[in-house]
Amino acid sequence: MPKIVDAVQRRQEIVGAVCRIIATDGLEGASLREVADEAGLAVGSVRHYFDSSDDLLAFSFAAVSDRILTRLQAALAGLGPAAGGPDTSHAVLTLLGEFLPLDEERALDACAWLAFRNAARIRPFLAAEADRSHRAVAAVVGQVITRFLHGHDATLGDATPQLVTAAEHLLATLDGLAMHALLQPGWMSPEMCRDVLESHIEGLRRRVGASH
Secondary structure: OOOOOOHHHHHHHHHHHHHHHHHHHOHHHOOHHHHHHHHOOOHHHHHHHOOOHHHHHHHHHHHHHHHHHHHHHHHHHOOOOOOOOHHHHHHHHHHHHOOOOOOHHHHHHHHHHHHHHHHOOOOHHHHHHHHHHHHHHHHHHHHHHHHHHOOOOOOHHHOOHHHHHHHHHHHHHHHHHHHHHHHOOOOOOHHHHHHHHHHHHHHHHHHHHHOO
């Protein structure tokens, strides 16, 4: 009997190969042939699931985004309804840590996600996913700001300008930390990332609290 291949699992294996190539050789290295070699497959096997390199990269971008968002949503569920004490602070840091390359899995996802977002500036077929994933991540950060720093459940659409600014500030900090940790892992260790993030959150809490 022919071997039955789980299509979902095979696609995820191929996405994993894309991410590993991006981490070592950059997005330009993620051709169908290179991805097939990395995944231990024939090029024809990859083409069975993806018609072109563009199709492969667009799917991989969405898959990486969804992995990050799944982790964020799981962490968001543990945040609680409003601001609180040390437990809430720990939950917020855990949630925001899902953005950062604090272990191998998150490092691969962060590297790929940043590379895809940068490429979307000049590759139109990636633009829709860049917009979707940014909006989804911004919505999670908005929940952190409104539920933790502001003390109630709301959306950024209902938030004050100060809260919107705080959310954008936090997004920019997360992007910068992720990039710095990927470029300078010897200096920006996971412990350093957490310390910087904790200091930033405490500063945001003071500034937002002072404005209400």
